[in-house]
Amino acid sequence: MSRYSAVIVLAALSMSLAACKPKAPAPQPDAAASTAASSPESNAAGATPTKDSAPASQAQFDIEKVPVSKGALPPFPYLEYPAGINEEGRFTDKANFDSLYVVAGKQLRKVEGRVESHKFYLSDANLSEAEARRNYENLIAQMGGVKVNEAIPSELAPASSEAPAANDQKTRSDWSMSYDAYLVRKPDQLVWIVLMSSNSNIGTLVVAEQPFKQTVAFVTxxxxxxxxxxxxxxxxxxxxxxxxxxxxxxxxxxxxxxxxxxxxxxxxxxxxxxxxxxxxxxxxxxxxxxxxxxxxxxxxxxxxxxxxxxxxxxxxxxxxxxxxxxxxxxxxxxxxxxxxxx
The missing domain is CATH 3.30.1330.60 (OmpA-like domain)
Incomplete structure (x- = not known):
């Protein structure tokens, strides 16, 4: 699997695993990858797109084309940590309601709802990257998840003034991580799952879309x-x-x-x-x-x-x-x- 720049478009995910637990640095892209990144045929993961380089128009991502899932959804956040990882090795961020961007098609799409992210070191789970990814991919497939991204965040120019650019300070870039976004479409629920991995760690981000509920009121x-x-x-x-x-x-x-x-x-x-x-x-x-x-x-x-x-x-x-x-x-x-x- 090729390596991409993974951008988690969520301020709550600004935490860095490397800062929490010292590990050997992830390998840098090799010369071949650097050459491919600079070629006209490939928009590199590390390249910062400009407004002029963005396509004049792109087809909007059509949720209706994603089949409705008949699979059962387990309780939120749907995906658990692997067995054997203690609390110290679990890096979790969550919010009852938050707003963030995921890649749908070739666009950054703003989604809102209940959010939870998990991160852990593969060595703590005694798993290889391939084994960990296969586990998560199988679970997502059982829920009826469909891979929906045709690009990675750093390849995309912001769709609006609100959307963050790939190098925006509100995003987190990890040059060694892959990025795959999935959608589980239920009749009354949209669930977005982002799976990211490298040779040292893995992360999942789950967003269960839901409308905003006013919880703060004026004191009358x-x-x-x-x-x-x-x-x-x-x-x-x-x-x-x-x-x-x-x-x-x-x-x-x-x-x-x-x-x-x-x-x-x-x-x-x-x-x-x-x-x-x-x-x-x-x-x-x-x-x-x-x-x-x-x-x-x-x-x-x-x-x-x-x-x-x-x-x-x-x-x-x-x-x-x-x-x-x-x-x-x-x-x-x-x-x-x-x-x-x-």
């Missing part, structure tokens, strides 16, 4: 009122400019809902607490949190809320609601809390 005045009645406080995530106390335009809707809350209940008095994560100097964080609480209070007063009903205090990183060990936890700690005053 009614929701704030309910939370204050039951818990006495409510956490809000108001967007500020980085390391500043100026409220960003996308933070205004939350402030507007606080105004509605206070107008709805003229007897309600609130303390506005500013909170930060623990990144940086604690003294600076405390000052910043006070400034942000003051900014929110100032916006409420400017809207006609009586100053006597409000109080602002900055607590910095003193009262975290989550561990500050990762960005998810730090994001939860960067908040403004409304506390009901008696």
């Amino acid at each position: 005045a009614d929701a704030m009122q309910s939370q204050l009645a039951s818990a006495g406080h409510v956490a809000l995530y108001i967007n500020f400019d980085t390391d500043k106390a100026s409220i960003r335009p996308d933070g205004r809707p939350a402030v507007d809902e606080i105004i509605k809350l206070l107008e709805k209940d003229p007897s309600l008095k609130l303390t506005i607490e500013g909170h930060t994560d623990n990144v940086g100097d604690p003294a600076h964080n405390k000052v910043l949190s006070q400034q942000r609480a003051d900014a929110v209070m100032g916006s409420l007063i400017a809207a006609g809320i009586a100053k006597e009903r409000l109080n602002a205090v900055g607590l910095g990183d003193a009262k975290p609601v989550a561990a500050n060990k990762d960005e998810e936890g730090r994001a939860r700690n960067r908040r403004v809390e409304l506390v009901k005053r008696t």
Whole structure:
């Protein structure tokens, strides 16, 4: 099998196996391959296509021409790691919903849905590249998967301004890996599977297409009122400019809902607490949190809320609601809390 430049068009796959576990470097393309890559008849895997070199028009990939699979689909992510690979040797990325590009026909196609990728070293599984590929190819065939790519990512110019170029920083290039994309077409489901391999490692990428579901909503005045009645406080995530106390335009809707809350209940008095994560100097964080609480209070007063009903205090990183060990936890700690005053 010839070697191609494999481009995983998914930011979540930016992880490099070589960085996780030292191995001998993959062999570089030999002179013959380099000569073939530079010949007019072959658009090389390593060549960066230009807009002018792209075909004037290409037939759109037609999903309807892919036969509907009658094979049974196992539970997501459909493909398991080989037996014998422990957790340390498993390199997994997944998301309940993500957007990425796969090659369909001779085009980069944007797909969205549930995503999971697996990578492992062949030596950890005691498999040759051919044996590992044959295992995966057989499983994909049993699911009714059809190979759909007629090119590899680095041969393709972006189909639109949104699509990444082969050398885009949002892509990951591995010059030694092959690239094969498959589609499992069910009556009510499209599943994309990308299989990549080299003489040292193998990777799979699975995307089960599904529509986006809104999971984030505005915190309304009614929701704030309910939370204050039951818990006495409510956490809000108001967007500020980085390391500043100026409220960003996308933070205004939350402030507007606080105004509605206070107008709805003229007897309600609130303390506005500013909170930060623990990144940086604690003294600076405390000052910043006070400034942000003051900014929110100032916006409420400017809207006609009586100053006597409000109080602002900055607590910095003193009262975290989550561990500050990762960005998810730090994001939860960067908040403004409304506390009901008696």
